Amino acid sequence: GAGVSQTPSNKVTEKGKYVELRCDPISGHTALYWYRQSLGQGPEFLIYFQGTGAADDSGLPNDRFFAVRPEGSVSTLKIQRTERGDSAVYLCASSYRGRETQYFGPGTRLLVL
């Protein structure tokens, strides 16, 4: 595709539920990043994939958060037992080799009631 796409664009869920957020990177980009952005803050790094493997997951806040990228392209961020504090915009970005410019998707706005 022309750019990074993310689905859904908005997600409303109830506390305690499980959610999955999807990211489809730019074709050919080997590096994929997940960020979380709260209102009035900059993006906060969560996890970085190089190919299929998670090269750096040091930003995941706790074990309720997990992400996969089984075929080295599409990635899914999974959040178990959601909490109200998980409400934020979840951004995905991709880059060609991990050293280069990152291109952001439009984000998924998650609201946990």
Added chain:
Amino acid sequence: QKEVEQNSGPLSVPEGAIASLNCTYSDRGSQSFFWYRQYSGKSPELIMFIYSNGDKEDGRFTAQLNKASQYVSLLIRDSQPSDSATYLCAVNKPSFGSSGGSYIPTFGRGTSLIVHP
């Protein structure tokens, strides 16, 4: 101390003026520095990056880097109302656990710029 610090603003400048946005960082191992623009409700988009000390110009934008002072700035000349947005400074550090030399950006909270006609 936060890793990347920016004044949240808002910074208000008249149309046609120079807007100066500043950012400091704490990790001397930081390798590269990025400025992103983010319109309200949209995702960040890269304006420019800089790796070496000194100035780098691209159209109306100039990035300035001073590694000794751990300071990076963005100047916007001839500011336009369409430049009104939040400007995010991002600093790349080597990725923990990576053997491939990749980098993870740490973002500041952003500075809100308002250019009024």
